[in-house]
Amino acid sequence: xxxxRVLRQIALHLERAGEPTYRVRAFRKAAAVVGDLPDGxxxxxxxxxxxxxxxxxxxxxxxxxxxxxxxREPAYLTEVVAKGAPGLPDGGPMLAALRGDCHTHSDxxxxxSPIEEMAEAARQLGREYIVLTxxxxxxxxxxxxxxxxxxxxxxxxxxxxxxxxxxRVLTGIEVDILDDGELDQDPGLLDELDVVVAxxxxxxxxxxxxxxxxxxAAVANPRVxxxxxxxxxxxxxxxxxxSEFDAEAVFTACRDNDVAVEINSRPERLDPPRRLLRxxxxxxxxxxxxxxxxxxxxxxxxxxxxxxxxxxxxxxxDVINTMSADDLVTWAASR
Numbered sequence: 480x481x482x483x484r485v486l487r488q489i490a491l492h493l494e495r496a497g498e499p500t501y502r503v504r505a506f507r508k509a510a511a512v513v514g515d516l517p518d519g520x521x522x523x524x525x526x527x528x529x530x531x532x533x534x535x536x537x538x539x540x541x542x543x544x545x546x547x548x549x550x551r552e553p554a555y556l557t558e559v560v561a562k563g564a565p566g567l568p569d570g571g572p573m574l575a576a577l578r579g580d581c582h583t584h585s586d587x588x589x590x591x592s593p594i595e596e597m598a599e600a601a602r603q604l605g606r607e608y609i610v611l612t613x614x615x616x617x618x619x620x621x622x623x624x625x626x627x628x629x630x631x632x633x634x635x636x637x638x639x640x641x642x643x644x645x646x647r648v649l650t651g652i653e654v655d656i657l658d659d660g661e662l663d664q665d666p667g668l669l670d671e672l673d674v675v676v677a678x679x680x681x682x683x684x685x686x687x688x689x690x691x692x693x694x695x696a697a698v699a700n701p702r703v704x705x706x707x708x709x710x711x712x713x714x715x716x717x718x719x720x721x722s723e724f725d726a727e728a729v730f731t732a733c734r735d736n737d738v739a740v741e742i743n744s745r746p747e748r749l750d751p752p753r754r755l756l757r758x759x760x761x762x763x764x765x766x767x768x769x770x771x772x773x774x775x776x777x778x779x780x781x782x783x784x785x786x787x788x789x790x791x792x793x794x795x796x797d798v799i800n801t802m803s804a805d806d807l808v809t810w811a812a813s814r
Contacts (some may be wrong), residue, residue: 482521482547485556486510486540487775491600492559494776495567503776509540522548525670534656537667569781573768573789576801577781579608582653582741582769587632588613590623591774594632594648595639600775608804609778610651611636616662617655618680624652626665626795633671647804649673653707656682660696662703667700675810676741676769678707679722686724694724698732704811705767705799706733708743708750715747730759737814739765739799745777746782756791761775767799 490506512535513521524530525548530541546553584590585597592600594611601609613632614623624632629652636648642744651674655663662669662677669675678696685693709729710721733740740759743750748771751759759766768784770777788798791800795801802810 480550480552482544483510483514484659484684484753485543485547485553486513487596487599488603489543489553489556489559490565491776491779492562496562496564496776497750498557504534505537506540506543508535508599509537509544510617511537513544519716521788525549525760538722540616542729545669549764552643561577563686567779568782570785571789572781573785573793573795573798576795576798577606577768577785578803579610579649579800579807580604580770580772581610581651581674581739581800581807582646582771583609583778584613584771584773585611587628588618589773594635595779596610596644597772597775598639598643598646598648601758601778602643602735605687605776606647606778608647608807610676611651612649612651612653612674612676615652615654617657619664623655623663624699626668628667629664649804649808651675654703656687656693656697658682658693660693660700662700666702674704674811675702676705676707676767679709679711680793681721683711683722685722687725688721690715690724694729695732698729698736700736701814703736705739705741705769707741707769708771709740710752710755712750712752713747714749715779721752726755726758727762730762733759734762734764736766739767742766742768742788742793743771743781744769744782746780749783749787749788753787753791755789756793756812760792760797765797765799766793771802 541688543553574774585594614621616623650672653676712721713719
């Protein structure tokens with residue numbers, strides 16, 4: 480068994496189950512340490528019992544590595560797989576219909592893992608593609624990508640896709656909707672991307688009339704494909720109230736401009752709320768059921784959105800990430 484793959488698989492299961500971050504990081508750190516060892520050193524250390532002499536390898540991770548190297552399924556892996564993710568629904572037929580995830584983040588902005596690791600986790604979960612949507616430059620707290628860094632990322636993704644085929648990483652961005660409805664990135668560069676998710680991240684308490692104008696301007700922009708987490712609410716911890724806007728006007732504009740309304744699956748967002756999701760379905764919008772994952776295990780949160788979509792009358796045929804990667808890219812470019 481490949482110890483690096485096993486360590487990452489354990490981290491993914493821990494993350495999906497909501498285990499403490501320090502525990503997840505321990506396995507990811509161990510995977511990185513093992514992956515960087517010179518040829519032959521890992522086997523030598525396993526035989527000599529000196530794995531824990533390496534910085535980043537503890538007693539538990541050393542036991543996992545030893546089992547993997549010796550061809551045994553590690554007991555820790557068996558345990559976390561059996562435990563599953565309490566509270567995570569199975570997602571039903573809607574989850575089975577999803578072929579990709581249109582909103583994901585990497586360590587290029589505020590995600591916690593490299594692009595390749597996010598892609599590998601998505602592949603393990605049965606996805607055919609992810610859209611990489613790191614943040615745009617204005618969101619400095621999230622290490623948003625300047626135009627130069629985004630161009631560098633496009634080159635990295637192109638090379639990665641040659642290695643990962645047939646799995647694909649589609650190019651994208653979660654671009655900030657500015658106060659006047661303009662988009663926070665070079666328009667010509669946005670034209671080069673496969674999928675553009677546009678979201679409001681600032682002045683969330685803007686008066687309803689102004690917020691409505693702001694969102695309508697963004698939805699009308701031909702470079703926008705998905706309206707991300709439309710209310711901006713948070714429903715855990717101290718929480719955050721919904722932004723106020725004319726939902727009928729915004730969702731009608733989404734329908735008329737063929738912009739998908741995101742069903743954000745993050746447990747602390749679950750955005751839009753059910754009443755707005757039903758309204759968007761009644762109006763006839765398209766949807767994108769997304770994880771908004773900032774770590775590999777969070778890619779497994781799609782069932783939360785799938786259940787809400789089904790409850791609110793969303794049809795599989797109206798969900799853009801039931802499309803193949805090629806069809807999604809063609810649809811996004813047709814605006």
